[in-house]
Amino acid sequence: AQSVTQLGSHVSVSEGALVLLRCNYSSSVPPYLFWYVQYPNQGLQLLLKYTTGATLVKGINGFEAEFKKSETSFHLTKPSAHMSDAAEYFCAVSDRPTDKLIFGTGTRLQVFP
C-alpha cells in the first residue's frame, strides 16, 4: 500500500532563509509524486510533480524537489523564503497518472520577517 510521511507538521523560517519541507513515500511501483500548496480556506494548487525522467523537478514560485529513489524521498526546497510562501504544503503519491492521490498530513510553513 502506498503512503506518504511528512516530517514536521510545522516549519518556521525567516524571510530570505532556505525552505526545506520533507516528504518520504512508500510505494510498491515506480511512484508519481506531487507537491501541493493550500492557502487558508482555498483549494490545493499544484506546485510541481515528478512522473519520469529528470529527478530534479522545478515548480512554480521558485520551488523545486528532488526524487531520490534510494532514500524514498521527495523533499521540497526553496532557496529564499518569501512572506507569501506561508501556507500549508502537502506531498502526495499515486500509482498511475489517473490514479487517486495519497496525501501526507501536511506541513504548515510560517515565514517570519
Place this chain on the structure above:
Amino acid sequence: NAGVMQNPRHLVRRRGQEARLRCSPMKGHSHVYWYRQLPEEGLKFMVYLQKENIIDESGMPKERFSAEFPKEGPSILRIQQVVRGDSAAYFCASSQRDSGEQYFGPGTRLTVT
C-alpha cells in the same frame, strides 16, 4: 478557461438532513475525484469517477455516501442523514484523460449542527 467549480462553498445542515455537494470539472476534463479534509488533517481520497462510471470508490464510507457524474451536468456527492462527524471540507478535483495532473476546486465546507 474557468477552473474547477464547487458549490455551495459553505453548507450548514442539521443532523439527519441530506447534503448535496456539486462539482463542475474544468472544460475538457473527463475525470473527477472527491477528497475529504477533516480539521487539522490531510486530504483523504473518497471516490474517482468518469462520465457515468464509478472507477474507484475505495475511500467512500459504506453507508450514507454516494457519488455520481452524469453524462450531462456536474458531479454530485450526496451524504444522507448527516452526522457531526461529516463536518469537513470536501474537495473536488478534475483531470484530463491520462494527464496525471489533478486540478482542485475551492472546496465545500460542510458544517453539521
